[in-house]
Structures are given as C-alpha cells and as structure tokens.
Amino acid sequence: MLKTLQFGDKSVTFSTSFAWTLIYKSQFGRDALPILIPIIRETANTKKKPDESELAMTFLERLGFSGVVEIAWSAARLVDFNIPDPLTWVASFGDDFEPLDVISDLFPDLILSCFASKKSKAPIPTAKKATTTKK
Structure with missing residues (x-):
C-alpha cells in the first residue's frame, strides 16, 4: 500500500510494504524490528490504552x-530510489517535517505491515491527514 504525506508544499509517497525493513537494514546496517518491538510491547502492556499523542511521544522518545x-x-x-x-532528504523539508505527525500518520501502517498480512484479522489503523492509494 502507498501512503502520501504532505510536508509544506511537498508531497512524499511512502510504501507501507514490509520491504521497507530491508531498505532500512541495507542503509543503516541494523534490523528495525528489534528497535520497534520493545516499544510496541511497552505500549501494549500498559493498563490503559495510550491515546495517539502519547503513543507518538513514546515512539519519538525511544x-x-x-x-x-x-x-x-x-x-x-x-x-x-532517486531520493x-x-x-x-529531511533537510529538504526545512521546518515542515514534523516527526510526531509522521509517527501518527505513517507508523501504524508500517508496523502493521511487519506483523499482519492481507488475510490477517488484525485491525487496520486509520490516519487523519494521509492519503492512501493502492499500488
């Protein structure tokens, strides 16, 4: 699935396919899942379900x-592949790249892609500010 986010006057399309993890490992030399799983576990094990802003802050903090x-x-x-x-890349957005918005709008779909398939009964997160298109 593709998701487009707006940064000022620039639109950026992201792929939420699991393959982003391979790009990550190739570029940064480490697997993303050992970084994300403890954060997901931590937020899932809280007694009260964190709201969207609390969850975004937890991801940003970690x-x-x-x-x-x-x-x-x-x-x-x-x-x-030409970016x-x-x-x-991030400097090209100036002050328009807002990490909390990126986490709220993009991360739920990226994380879901790591743990669920199209056949899965896992809930599909919704994003308020993003435009979603299928490839």
Whole structure:
C-alpha cells in the first residue's frame, strides 16, 4: 500500500510494504524490528490504552528524531530510489517535517505491515491527514 504525506508544499509517497525493513537494514546496517518491538510491547502492556499523542511521544522518545527520519526515509526510498541520502532528504523539508505527525500518520501502517498480512484479522489503523492509494 502507498501512503502520501504532505510536508509544506511537498508531497512524499511512502510504501507501507514490509520491504521497507530491508531498505532500512541495507542503509543503516541494523534490523528495525528489534528497535520497534520493545516499544510496541511497552505500549501494549500498559493498563490503559495510550491515546495517539502519547503513543507518538513514546515512539519519538525511544527512537529519537534520527530514528523517525531513518524509518520514514526507508519507506519513501522503497517508492523512489532517486531520493537523496537521509540527511539531505529531511533537510529538504526545512521546518515542515514534523516527526510526531509522521509517527501518527505513517507508523501504524508500517508496523502493521511487519506483523499482519492481507488475510490477517488484525485491525487496520486509520490516519487523519494521509492519503492512501493502492499500488
């Protein structure tokens, strides 16, 4: 599935296919799942379900800004192999790249792609600001 997010006047299309994890490992030399799974476990084991902003803050706190950029870049790179290196790519957005919005709008689909298939009965997350298109 493809998802398009708007950063100022620029639109970026991301692939939420599981293959983003392979791009991530190829570029950054480590697997993304050992980084994400503890965060998912931590938020799933809380007594009360965290709201969207609490969840986004937890991801940002654990991943840091660079981790959010690395994951987002990997999903964008899967769509367009001509995008520049991660630093140049994120710098091209200036102040319009908002990590909390990226986490809220993109990460639910990226995480779901790691653990569910089209045949799965896993719930499908919804995003308010993103446009979704099927490839």
